[in-house]
Amino acid sequence: MDELVRGLMSNNYLITPPAYFLLSEHYNKDFTLPELIKFAKAKGTFIIDEIIAEEFLEAKEIITKPKHLEKFMTGKKPEEQSPEESEEGQTLEISEAEEAPTFVSEAISEVVKEAEKLEIPESQEQHLTSEVAEEPSMGEIEETSEEAVSELVEEVETLEEDKEAVEEFAGEEETEESFETNGEENGENGEVKRKVIFDEYGVPLVAEEELPEEEKKTYSVYADFKVSPREGFEFIAKDIEADFKVKFDVRNVKLKPPKAKNGTTKEGEVIVKVYENYFKSRLKKMRKILRENPEVSGVIDIGKLSYINPEGDVTIIGLVNSKRETRNGYMFEVEDLTGIIKVFIGRDKEDYKKAFEIMPDSVVAFKGRYSKRGIFFAENIYLPDVPLYKKEKPPLEEKVYAVLISDIHVGSNKFCEKAFMKFLEWLNGNVNTKTEEEIVSRIKYMIIAGDVVDGIGIYPGQYNELSIPDIFDQYEALANLLSNVPEHITMFIGPGNHDAARTALPQPEFYREYAKPLYDLKNAVIISNPAVIDLHGREFLIVHGRGIEDVVSYVPNMSHHQPVKPMVQLLKLRHLAPTFGGKVPIAPDPEDLLVIESVPDLVQMGHVHVLDYQIYRGVFLINSATWQAQTEFQKMVNIVPTPARVPIIDVETAKLRMIVDFSKWCDV
The missing domain is CATH 3.60.21.50 (Purple Acid Phosphatase; chain A, domain 2)
Incomplete structure (x- = not known):
C-alpha cells in the first residue's frame, strides 16, 4: 500500500483514485501529509476527491487553476478545449461539480441559439433584472423583435430562479445564495458567498469556489507574549564560552537491519531476527560492563557448564528470561548465546535480597556451583551497577x-x-x-x-x-x-x-x-x-x-x-x-x-x-x-x-x- 494512502487511512481519511494520481507525484516533494490533512479538515471532509486535491494543489501554488472548473465551463475536458474557449468567461462557484446538469446545458443552448437570431437596435437595449448587473450590449443592428426579446428575458429569469435544481446538482445545503455580479456585491449585508460573472446574454458561465476563511482561533498561542532582558542586568554567562557536545544521540547511530534470506521469507521472520540481534547486542554490552567488576571472575559460558568440575565455584552471565519465587528461594531461567539454565538462590544466602531487584530481561551475573541435575545453585548475585568510586574532574575557571x-x-x-x-x-x-x-x-x-x-x-x-x-x-x-x-x-x-x-x-x-x-x-x-x-x-x-x-x-x-x-x-x-x-x-x-x-x-x-x-x-x-x-x-x-x-x-x-x-x- 502506498505511503500516502496508508498515512491518510491511519488518520481516518479516504482518497479517491483520481485524487491519488494528482497528489502522489507531489507528495513529500511539495507538500507533507499533515498539510493535506489540515486542508481537508478546514474543508470539513474526510474524503479527498479530485476537486479537493486540485484545490489543495492550487492553494500550495503547485498548479495554477483546478481542471474541474474548466470542465464545468465548457463541458469538455481541459485538453479538448481550444485556447479561445479556455480564456472566455469565468465559472459560477458550485463545489463538488464536474459537469453541468442536463437541463441547464439544454436551456442555455436554446437561449443562445434564439439570441443569435435577434437583431436589436442600440436604442432598444434591454436591462435584464433579477441577478443580472450589466446591460446586454449587442451592437448596432437594423431590426428587432420585442416579443422575442421578452421571451428571452423570461427564459433567462426562469433559469436563474430554478435554484433548487442547481443546489441539488451542487450538493449545497444552503437555501439562499448571495452573488457578486461583475465585481459588485449583492448579497445580504454585503455578504458575498458566490462570485458570478455572466456572458453577454446574462447566462452564468463559470463557477469558482473560493477557499473558506480560516476559522478564528479561540485560544492563544502566546504570539503576543514578549519578554526582554532587564535593563542594566549583567549576564555574566554571555562572556562565558559555550562548551558542549552531544556525545550520544540516537540519530547518529547507523543501524543495519537484517536482510531477508530469500523472496519467500515472511515479514515475521525478519522481525524475530531483529529482536534476536537486539538482545544479542544487550548481552554483549552488559557482559563487557560486568567483567569490569573485579569480583566477577571465572566466567563460563552456560553451554560449557556440563564439561567442568561440578565441585568448583564458577560465574555465569546471562539474560534473565523469567523469575519466580518458591518456598525456599527464587528460581531464574537464564540464557546466553550458548544455552539456557535454571538458577536457584536460597533465602539463606547473603545476596538473596538482590533477587528482588532483578527485572525480567535484565542481564546479571551469578556465582555458584553447577549441579549434575542441570541446576545452577547461586551463592552471589552481581548487578551491572556503577563503580563505588569516581575520579574527580578538574574545576572550571568560571561558575556556570x-x-x-x-x-x-x-x-x-x-x-x-x-x-x-x-x-x-x-x-x-x-x-x-x-x-x-x-x-x-x-x-x-x-x-x-x-x-x-x-x-x-x-x-x-x-x-x-x-x-x-x-x-x-x-x-x-x-x-x-x-x-x-x-x-x-x-x-x-x-x-x-x-x-x-x-x-x-x-x-x-x-x-x-x-x-x-x-x-x-x-x-x-x-x-x-x-x-x-x-x-x-x-x-x-x-x-x-x-x-x-x-x-x-x-x-x-x-x-x-x-x-x-x-x-x-x-x-x-x-x-x-x-x-x-x-x-x-x-x-x-x-x-x-x-x-x-x-x-x-x-x-x-x-x-x-x-x-x-x-x-x-x-x-x-x-x-x-x-x-x-x-x-x-x-x-x-x-x-x-x-x-x-x-x-x-x-x-x-x-x-x-x-x-x-x-x-x-x-x-x-
Whole structure:
C-alpha cells in the first residue's frame, strides 16, 4: 500500500483514485501529509476527491487553476478545449461539480441559439433584472423583435430562479445564495458567498469556489507574549564560552537491519531476527560492563557448564528470561548465546535480597556451583551497577549553571502558563534576591527532558482537557514561549511520550513537520531520547523516564511518589528500560541503544511529574518535575505532582545548586 494512502487511512481519511494520481507525484516533494490533512479538515471532509486535491494543489501554488472548473465551463475536458474557449468567461462557484446538469446545458443552448437570431437596435437595449448587473450590449443592428426579446428575458429569469435544481446538482445545503455580479456585491449585508460573472446574454458561465476563511482561533498561542532582558542586568554567562557536545544521540547511530534470506521469507521472520540481534547486542554490552567488576571472575559460558568440575565455584552471565519465587528461594531461567539454565538462590544466602531487584530481561551475573541435575545453585548475585568510586574532574575557571526542566505540557488546560511566564521573566533578570541574581547571571544551559506539549489523542478523553486542540498550534505556542529565553542560554530539547515522535523507545527526535517551530529557534539544540550531553567535561544523561513505570510494576517498594528510587534501580541494572513487553514499548532496532554504557555524572528524568533527587555512588539523579497541575488521570492513580519547581545545577560539580519555586503562580 502506498505511503500516502496508508498515512491518510491511519488518520481516518479516504482518497479517491483520481485524487491519488494528482497528489502522489507531489507528495513529500511539495507538500507533507499533515498539510493535506489540515486542508481537508478546514474543508470539513474526510474524503479527498479530485476537486479537493486540485484545490489543495492550487492553494500550495503547485498548479495554477483546478481542471474541474474548466470542465464545468465548457463541458469538455481541459485538453479538448481550444485556447479561445479556455480564456472566455469565468465559472459560477458550485463545489463538488464536474459537469453541468442536463437541463441547464439544454436551456442555455436554446437561449443562445434564439439570441443569435435577434437583431436589436442600440436604442432598444434591454436591462435584464433579477441577478443580472450589466446591460446586454449587442451592437448596432437594423431590426428587432420585442416579443422575442421578452421571451428571452423570461427564459433567462426562469433559469436563474430554478435554484433548487442547481443546489441539488451542487450538493449545497444552503437555501439562499448571495452573488457578486461583475465585481459588485449583492448579497445580504454585503455578504458575498458566490462570485458570478455572466456572458453577454446574462447566462452564468463559470463557477469558482473560493477557499473558506480560516476559522478564528479561540485560544492563544502566546504570539503576543514578549519578554526582554532587564535593563542594566549583567549576564555574566554571555562572556562565558559555550562548551558542549552531544556525545550520544540516537540519530547518529547507523543501524543495519537484517536482510531477508530469500523472496519467500515472511515479514515475521525478519522481525524475530531483529529482536534476536537486539538482545544479542544487550548481552554483549552488559557482559563487557560486568567483567569490569573485579569480583566477577571465572566466567563460563552456560553451554560449557556440563564439561567442568561440578565441585568448583564458577560465574555465569546471562539474560534473565523469567523469575519466580518458591518456598525456599527464587528460581531464574537464564540464557546466553550458548544455552539456557535454571538458577536457584536460597533465602539463606547473603545476596538473596538482590533477587528482588532483578527485572525480567535484565542481564546479571551469578556465582555458584553447577549441579549434575542441570541446576545452577547461586551463592552471589552481581548487578551491572556503577563503580563505588569516581575520579574527580578538574574545576572550571568560571561558575556556570544549567536549568533542568521537563513535562511542560503546553496545550493542556492544566498547563501552568502564568508560572512558566514568570520563570521566563526570571531568566531575563527579573529576580528578587542577590542569590538569585548571581544564579541567573551565570545560567548558560537549559535542558528540557520531554513532554514539551500535551499532544493529541495520547489517552481517552484527552480532547476535553486541552486548551489548544491542534498539535501544530501546540508546538507554535511552545516555540513562542521559548523564544523569550535569552539568546546566550543554549536549550537542549528532547521528546517524550506525549510528543509528536516515535512512540517506542528510543525516540530519535520530534517529527519535523509538526515541531518545525522548535527547530527554527536560534538557540535550541534538538536531541533524542535518550541522549548524553557533555557540558564542560561533565556527562549529563538525559532521559524522559518511561522506564520508571516498569520498575514500579516489577520491583517491590517502588512508587511514583518517590521517582528517584526507580531511577537508582535502572542505574544499577545499567539499562533505561530493561523489560521487553511491559508498559514501555521498545522499538525493534537491531542494536540496544538503551544500555547505560558510560557512567554519567548526572542523570535527568521526568515523566512522573514529581521533583525528587539523590546521589548514588557519586552520580546525581534528579527527576525534574513538571509545569502541569494535577490532571483527572493523576487523581485516579493518586499521583500528586510538584509543578513549577526549577532545579538549578552547578555544572562543575554536576550537583544541585538551588531550587526556584514558581508554584504560587500555578493556580489552574
